Amino acid sequence: MRKIDISIIVPVFNGEAYLSTLLDSLSSQTGVSIEIIAVNDGSSDKSAQILANHALNDPRIQVIHQSNQGLSVARNTGIRYASGQWIAFADCDDWLAPEALKTWLTQATAQQLEMLIGNGYSFTTDPNPALSPPLLHKQTWGMILDGSSWIIHCVEQQEWPHYAWLQLIRREFIVTHQFAFIPQMLHEDILWTTYLALAAQRIGFCATPFYGYRTNPQSITQTPSPQTLQRRAESYLAILSALINTATTAPARLRRALLRHINQESGHLFGLLRKKITSPPVRTQLAKQFIALKLPRLIWLGAVTPREYWRAIRCILFFRLCVRQKHQ
The missing domain is CATH 1.20.1050 (Glutathione S-transferase Yfyf (Class Pi); Chain A, domain 2)
Incomplete structure (x- = not known):
């Protein structure tokens, strides 16, 4: 049985427009052993067929189907199925640079972290990172902080990146502390990140903007x-x-x-x-x-x-x- 470095959890709800772009970017990750856990959260469009087609071409993709229960429950389902040493999240309309997970994993392992905070950028149609400025500018790049110190720093700098999709988290850390997303809550990443930070002793930071966040007008927070x-x-x-x-x-x-x-x-x-x-x-x-x-x-x-x-x-x-x- 192969050792899996990172489990990438992808909640999917009616994401047919951009899902293939995201899955292709995940399948293109280099230098790291991954599994892609796609949780189809009751989609009514062609998302299920797109997932099935990609799973046929990439055996690392595991598709789980459930009734529509929201983003938090879908992520929690993915966590339960994950077997990698580390967990990462991606939204179904986003994009990840090919070297992202290898770079994050190398740094997180070398620094013996519980959680790594990456960087990203926003885009509308073209996920080329050279076209957009990074999302984060004021993090303690290259340093290692305990979670309380990080919260204090983020509040003082007015840049608290509570985005699950910029996090690489040791799975054992999640399991030990029984962390979970709160069902039916919007902006659920705020408390998720807060509770992770309060328990963490070693958080590291990667400045390179690897994660492309699509500004999707159909997103629930934009509706x-x-x-x-x-x-x-x-x-x-x-x-x-x-x-x-x-x-x-x-x-x-x-x-x-x-x-x-x-x-x-x-x-x-x-x-x-x-x-x-x-x-x-x-x-x-x-x-x-x-x-x-x-x-x-x-x-x-x-x-x-x-x-x-x-x-x-x-x-x-x-x-x-x-x-x-x-x-x-």
């Missing part, structure tokens, strides 16, 4: 339906609640960083309610939850810069106004 917008807001509230619980027992410096991050994430929720969620009853319901979590006080405590204080003031006034608003 402006009222149901999706409300679900996004509810997910942010759940994330903020979890960050509050984590900050409560954290050492002083880490607690300050988490409170500052709560301030920053609250700005995303504020933007959703102010610009995109137009239903007054829904706004009121969400604002009541925001205040019940005591977030007005916490985002004020988390502010450091003038911009963060201004964000806190706007959030506090807006959410209190939403609660007091009378509906027809």
Whole structure:
């Protein structure tokens, strides 16, 4: 039985437009032993046939079919089936440079890491990395940090890359700590990355932008339906609640960083309610939850810069106004 270095987990839901591009890029990885675990999450398009065709040509592709349960559950399914020493994630409309996994693995092994943070870039049609600037600029390239120090650094630099697809993670580390993505949550990578970091003692960083992230207008986070917008807001509230619980027992410096991050994430929720969620009853319901979590006080405590204080003031006034608003 061959030794597998990396299990690449690919959740697939109605990805027929770009799935072949992603699978071809994974099959083209050089200098590393891989398995590709594609989890078909109840697709209704031609994704299943595309997966079957690619699996015929590349025996390293394992296809798992399940009813539609969302991105988090699909990733968790992939983790359960994985047998590689390391785990990586790829979204079905993205692209990975041929030398990416070999480079990540070489560095992660040499530095004895639990997790490596890579770099990427965004594209629309052409995944040539030379055409786009890298996503990350302020990471501690070449250094090794414990997770708490990394969180503090990311918050201070205002660049916290909570993207599962930029992570190479030792599978034993995931299994030992029983890490899993939270079902039905959008922006699930925020808590996933936070919990990984809090447990990690050795995180490394690779500056080369190997991962191509496609800015897909059909993505669920880009679809402006009222149901999706409300679900996004509810997910942010759940994330903020979890960050509050984590900050409560954290050492002083880490607690300050988490409170500052709560301030920053609250700005995303504020933007959703102010610009995109137009239903007054829904706004009121969400604002009541925001205040019940005591977030007005916490985002004020988390502010450091003038911009963060201004964000806190706007959030506090807006959410209190939403609660007091009378509906027809």
